Amino acid sequence: MKTILVIEDDKFLRELIVQKLAKEEYNISRAADGEEGIRKIKAEKPDLILLDLILPGIDGFEVLAKIKNDPMLSAIPVIILSNLGQQENVERGLGLGAVDYLIKARINPGEIIDKIKAALK
Amino acid sequence: MDKNPSGKIKKEKRILKKQKKDKLNIDKDQLDAIYQISQLLSFNVDKSLQDVATELFNTLGKALGSYAFAIWKADGNFLRIFIVNGLGKDYYNYFIKNPISLLDPAISNTALGRAAIARQPAFVPNLWEYPGIRSLPRSIIEAVQKESFNSVASFPLIIEEKLFGVLNFYFLKTQKYPPSEKYILQAAANIMSIAIGNARYLQTPKDTQAALLNILEDTETAKNKSEEEQRKTEIIITNFSDGLLFFNAENKLFLINPQAEIFFGVQGKNIIGKSISELGNLPVFAPFVNFLGKDLKIIFRKEFSVKENLTVELSVISMGTDEKKLGNLVILHDVTREKVVERLKTEFVSLSAHQLRTPLSAIKWTLKMLLDGDLGSLTDEQKNFIDKTYQSNERMISLVNNLLDVTRIEEGRYLYKPALADIESVIQFAIDSYEDTIKEKNLKIEFKKPSKKISEIIIDVEKMRLAVQNLIDNAVKYTISGGKIDISLAYDENKKEIEVQIKDAGMGIPRGQQSRVFTKFFRADNALKTDTTGSGLGLFIAKNIIEAHEGRIWFKSPAFIEKNAAGKEEEKGTIFYFTLPAEKEFNKFLKLL
Numbered sequence: 001m002k003t004i005l006v007i008e009d010d011k012f013l014r015e016l017i018v019q020k021l022a023k024e025e026y027n028i029s030r031a032a033d034g035e036e037g038i039r040k041i042k043a044e045k046p047d048l049i050l051l052d053l054i055l056p057g058i059d060g061f062e063v064l065a066k067i068k069n070d071p072m073l074s075a076i077p078v079i080i081l082s083n084l085g086q087q088e089n090v091e092r093g094l095g096l097g098a099v100d101y102l103i104k105a106r107i108n109p110g111e112i113i114d115k116i117k118a119a120l121k
Numbered sequence: 122m123d124k125n126p127s128g129k130i131k132k133e134k135r136i137l138k139k140q141k142k143d144k145l146n147i148d149k150d151q152l153d154a155i156y157q158i159s160q161l162l163s164f165n166v167d168k169s170l171q172d173v174a175t176e177l178f179n180t181l182g183k184a185l186g187s188y189a190f191a192i193w194k195a196d197g198n199f200l201r202i203f204i205v206n207g208l209g210k211d212y213y214n215y216f217i218k219n220p221i222s223l224l225d226p227a228i229s230n231t232a233l234g235r236a237a238i239a240r241q242p243a244f245v246p247n248l249w250e251y252p253g254i255r256s257l258p259r260s261i262i263e264a265v266q267k268e269s270f271n272s273v274a275s276f277p278l279i280i281e282e283k284l285f286g287v288l289n290f291y292f293l294k295t296q297k298y299p300p301s302e303k304y305i306l307q308a309a310a311n312i313m314s315i316a317i318g319n320a321r322y323l324q325t326p327k328d329t330q331a332a333l334l335n336i337l338e339d340t341e342t343a344k345n346k347s348e349e350e351q352r353k354t355e356i357i358i359t360n361f362s363d364g365l366l367f368f369n370a371e372n373k374l375f376l377i378n379p380q381a382e383i384f385f386g387v388q389g390k391n392i393i394g395k396s397i398s399e400l401g402n403l404p405v406f407a408p409f410v411n412f413l414g415k416d417l418k419i420i421f422r423k424e425f426s427v428k429e430n431l432t433v434e435l436s437v438i439s440m441g442t443d444e445k446k447l448g449n450l451v452i453l454h455d456v457t458r459e460k461v462v463e464r465l466k467t468e469f470v471s472l473s474a475h476q477l478r479t480p481l482s483a484i485k486w487t488l489k490m491l492l493d494g495d496l497g498s499l500t501d502e503q504k505n506f507i508d509k510t511y512q513s514n515e516r517m518i519s520l521v522n523n524l525l526d527v528t529r530i531e532e533g534r535y536l537y538k539p540a541l542a543d544i545e546s547v548i549q550f551a552i553d554s555y556e557d558t559i560k561e562k563n564l565k566i567e568f569k570k571p572s573k574k575i576s577e578i579i580i581d582v583e584k585m586r587l588a589v590q591n592l593i594d595n596a597v598k599y600t601i602s603g604g605k606i607d608i609s610l611a612y613d614e615n616k617k618e619i620e621v622q623i624k625d626a627g628m629g630i631p632r633g634q635q636s637r638v639f640t641k642f643f644r645a646d647n648a649l650k651t652d653t654t655g656s657g658l659g660l661f662i663a664k665n666i667i668e669a670h671e672g673r674i675w676f677k678s679p680a681f682i683e684k685n686a687a688g689k690e691e692e693k694g695t696i697f698y699f700t701l702p703a704e705k706e707f708n709k710f711l712k713l714l
Contacts, residue, residue, distance in 0.1 A: 010479050016486045023495065083478040085522070086529075087538060087583055104482035105518045108489045 002120060003027040005046040007037035007063065008081070009055050013104070017050065017081075020109040021116075034058035038066060041073055048120055050112075051098070053082035053089070061096060068097040077119045081112070171204055173316045177309065178206045185305060187290040189270065192278070192313070193233065194286040198223050200237055203286060208268060215264040227256040236275035236287045242307055243275045247295040272296040274303075276310030280318045288313050364433070364453035370446050372397050372417060384427055384453055385409075413437065417449045424456065432460045463531070471528040474521045481521065484514050516654050523658040526587075527641065530665045541577040544585070544619055544701065545570060545610060551589035552608065555597055562602045569609040575619060578703050580670060588666040591659035592623045592697050598652055599627035599695075612703065618672075619703050624696040630678040638676065639664045667699045674699040 004026045008014040011032075018028050029044055031037035034055045041049065049067070053060035060080065067073045080093045080101045090101045099119050102112060178190050189207025193200040200223060202216040221228055228234040230253030235243035245251050248271050254262070272292040278285040288310050296302070358365055364381030368374055373396050377389040385405045392400065397417065401410030405428070412425050412435070420437040427433055433453040441447030488511040490496055492504065499507065552568060559566055596606045604626040611620050628647050630638060637643045642657040649655075667674040680694030 010483070012483045013479065013486070016483065016490070020486075020490065020495065083475070083482060085525075105478050105485065105522075109486050109495075110489070110493060 001025060001027050002047040003029060003044060004048050004050060004116065005029040005031065005037070005040055005044065006050045007031045007034070007055070007060070008050070008052045009033060010052075016109065017112065020113060024113055024116075026116075034060065034063045037063055041067060041076070045073070046076065048116060049076055049078045050081050050116075051078050053080060053084050053093070061092060064093065064096045064098060079115060079119060170317060174204045174313070175206055177313060177316075185290070185302065185309075186292060186294075186296075187274075188293050189268075189291040191289045191291070192286055193221070193237075193289065195237060195284045196220070200233065200287060208291070212264055212268050215260070219260070227253070227258070230256065232273045232275040233287055233289060236277045237284060240277045240279065240284060242277070242303070242310070244296075244298045244303065245273045246298055247271060248273065269293060274298065274306050276307060276313075278310065278314045278317060280314055285314065285317055363455070364451075366451040366453075367440075367448060368397065368417060368451070369448040370441075372449075374400065375448060381453060384431060384433070384455075413451070417451075422454070424460075425453075427453070430457060431455070432457045467528045467531050470524055471532075474524040474528070477521050478518070481514060481518050485511070485518065488514060520656045520658075523656045523662065526662050527658055530662065538581050538583070539579045540582060542580050542582045542585075543577050544575060544580065544621075547580070547582060547585050548589055548608065548610060548621065551586055551593050554590060555593055558597050562597065562600070562604075564597065564600060564603070565605040567605070567607050569607065571611055573612075575610070575612045575703070578619065578701060580701065581666075584666045585670070588663040588699075589621075589623075591663040592699075594659060595697075596623050596625035596627065596695075598655070599648060600625045601627070616700075617703050619701045620698060621700075622696055622698050624680055624694060626680075626683075626694045629680070629693055629695050630676070632678075635676075635678065639674075663699075667701070670701055672699055672701040 004021055006014055006017055006021075006028065008017065008030075009032050014030060014032070018030065021028050029040055029046060031040050034057050037049075037051070037055075040046075051060050051063060055063070060082065064078055064080075067076065067078065074097070078098045080098045081104060082089070082093075082101070083104045085103050085105075093101045100115050102115060174190070174192060178187075189205070191202060191206075191208060192204040194203040199220040201220045202213060205213050221233065223229070223234060223237055229238055232243040232245045235241065248254060248265070268291070270291040270293055272295050274290045274292075274296075276288045276290075278288055290306060290309075358376070358378050361378055362380060364384045365376070365378040366374060366381050367376035374393055377387075377392065379389075382389050387403075387405060392403070397410055397413065397415070400406040409425070409427065413420075417437055419439060420435055422434040422436050425433055425435040432455075434456050436452045436454070438450045438452065439446070440450050488507055491499065491507050492511065549568065552566060558564075593606075593608075600606060606626070607622070607624040609622045609624075611622075612618070613620060628651065630645055631647060634643075634645045638645070639660050641661045643661075644655055644657040664674050674697070676695055676697045678695040679692035680696045681692075682690050683693050685691045
C-alpha cells in the first residue's frame with residue numbers, strides 16, 4: 001500500500017483530503033507546517049507528497065526546493081495543492097520540480113485522487 | 122387835401138428822428154461790443170476755451186439780443202455739442218447722447234446742417250415757419266421745444282481751412298437778420314474761430330492742465346487697481362495649498378510658491394531664472410525635469426513621485442492666448458495620503474480575498490463529497506439542495522477570483538507573460554470552454570475566421586483567454602434560448618490591427634446606462650433582473666486586459682431591430698468590439714514587466 005504525506009495547515013481541509021484518500025486505500029501521513037513536513041519526509045519516505053504552499057514558518061516553495069536538493073528524496077513525486085492561482089506561482093512550482101499544480105478552489109476531491117493515481121503510475 | 126399837413130410831416134420827422142437815434146444807439150452798442158470782443162483776441166493764459174466763449178456771449182451775445190449760444194464740434198460725419206451757454210441741461214444732454222448726423226437729409230435742411238455742409242452762415246428767422254423743421258425727428262423737435270428759442274443763426278468755424286464746427290446763436294424772438302446784424306454775428310463767429318485756433322495752437326495751459334490732471338487721475342486709478350489685482354493674485358499664489366511653478370515663454374522659472382519650495386526643499390530665490398535644463402542639473406529636480414520633458418507639454422493630473430513619501434498629481438497648463446504665449450503653469454497636487462489609502466485598501470482586499478479561498482475550498486470539497494455519496498447516500502431532494510449550494514459556492518469562488526484580479530490590476534501587477542500566440546486559437550479555446558452552456562441553452566454560435574491566417578502576435582495568453590471568455594460569458598448569459606451568437610475575427614492591413622467582434626441577440630444594454638458599462642461592479646438593470654449573480658467585474662477586467670495590450674474595446678447596443686412574434690419591432694442585441702495591435706513588439710507592454 002502506498003503512503004501519501006499531506007502537508008496542509010488548515011485542519012478541515014487536511015481532514016477532508018485524508019478522508020477521501022482513506023477511501024482509496026492509501027496510507028496517510030499528515031503535517032501541519034513545513035518543518036514537520038520535512039521531518040516526516042526524511043523519516044517515512046512517502047510515495048507521494050501533497051504540498052500546500054502557504055504554510056506557517058517556511059513556505060511550500062522552500063520545502064519543495066529542499067526535497068529536490070536532497071538526492072535521497074528528490075525522486076518522490078510532489079503534487080502542489082494550493083490556492084495561489086497566478087501563473088507566476090504555477091511556473092515557479094513546476095520549475096522547482098513538482099509534477100503537478102492543483103488549485104484547491106478549482107478542483108474537486110475526486111479529481112485530486114485521479115491526479116494522484118496518474119502520478120503514481 | 123390833408124387836414125393838418127404840417128402836423129403829419131412833423132410826426133413823420135419825429136418818427137424818423139427816433140428811428141435814426143435808435144439805430145445809432147444800436148450801432149453804438151454793437152460797436153462797443155465789437156471793441157470788447159477784439160480784446161478777447163489777445164491771448165490770455167488763464168482763460169480756457171469755455172471762458173472765452175462765455176465772455177463772448179456775455180458781451181456780444183447780449184448786445185445782439187441772443188439769449189444763448191452753442192458750439193458744435195465736427196467729428197467725422199457727426200456734429201457733437203461741445204460748449205453751451207444759456208441753454209438748459211436737457212437740451213445739452215439730449216445732444217450729447219444723440220450727436221447730429223450730417224448724412225441725414227433732414228439735418229441738411231437745418232441752419233446747423235447748412236452751416237456745416239455748405240460752410241456758409243445760415244439764418245432761420247422763424248423756426249416754426251421753416252419748412253425743413255417738419256422732416257426733423259420728433260425727439261429733436263421736442264428737445265428744441267423745451268427751450269424757448271424761435272430763431273437761430275449758425276456760423277461755420279473754419280480753422281486752418283478745416284471745419285472745426287459750428288457756432289449757433291439762439292434768439293428768443295423771431296429775427297429779421299438785417300445785413301448789419303448778419304455782419305456783426307459773422308464777426309463774432311470769426312473771433313470765436315480765432316480764439317479756438319489760438320487755444321488749439323497754444324494749447325491753453327489751463328485746458329492742458331485740466332486735461333493732464335484728468336489723465337493723471339485716471340492713470341493713478343488704473344495703477345491702484347492693477348496693484349490691488351496683483352496683490353490679490355500674490356496672496357492667492359503664496360497661500361495656495363498646491364505647489365505652483367510658473368515657467369515663462371522662454372521656459373525659464375519665473376515663479377515658485379512656498380508649497381512647491383517645501384516639496385522640493387529649495388528656496389525660490391536661488392532658482393528663479395533658471396531654465397528647465399538648468400534645473401535638471403539639481404538632484405532634487407532631476408526626476409521632475411525628466412518627467413516634464415524638454416518642451417513642457419500639456420499634462421493633466423498624472424501621478425509623479427517627487428521623492429520618497431511624496432506623490433503628487435502633476436498638471437501642466439499653458440498660459441496666454443493663441444497669439445501671445447505667456448508661459449506654462451505647473452501644478453503639483455499632493456496625493457501621497459490618497460495613494461497610501463488606496464494601497465492599504467487594495468492590500469486589504471487582496472488579503473481578504475485570499476483568506477476567503479480556504480474556507481470556500483473546504484465547502485466546495487465537502488459538498489462535492491456529499492454529492493458523490495462519499496458520506497452516505499442522499500435522497501433526490503437532498504441532492505438537489507446540496508447541488509444548489511454547491512453552485513452558490515462556486516459563484517462565491519468566482520467572485521473572489523474576480524476581486525483578486527481587480528486588486529492585481531490596481532496594483533499594476535496584472536499582465537505577466539507576453540508571448541507569440543495565435544489569436545484564433547485563443548478565441549476558439551474561449552468558445553469551447555462554454556460548450557456545455559451553449560448546448561444547454563440551445564444557442565447557435567458561429568465563428569467567422571479570416572480567409573488568410575493571421576500571423577502570431579504578442580499577447581499574454583492566459584489573460585487574453587480570460588478577456589474573451591468574459592465577453593462570451595456575457596453574450597451567452599444574456600441571450601435567450603435558441604438565440605444566435607456571431608463571433609468574427611479580421612485583420613486590418615492599413616491600421617495593422619486585429620479586430621474581433623462578438624455579437625449576440627440578447628437584451629442589449631440600456632442607453633442611459635451605457636457610459637458605466639466598463640466600471641467596476643456595474644450591472645445594468647436588465648442584467649440584474651435576468652441574472653442576480655454576476656459580479657459586475659467581467660467587463661472591467663476585460664477592458665483592462667485589452668487596454669494593457671494597447672488595444673481598444675467598445676460596444677454598440679442595440680445591434681439590430683427585429684420583429685418579434687407579435688409583429689412589433691424590437692431593439693435587440695449587443696456587439697462588442699476590440700482591437701489588438703498586430704505588431705511584434707510594443708514598448709509599453711514590455712515596460713510593465
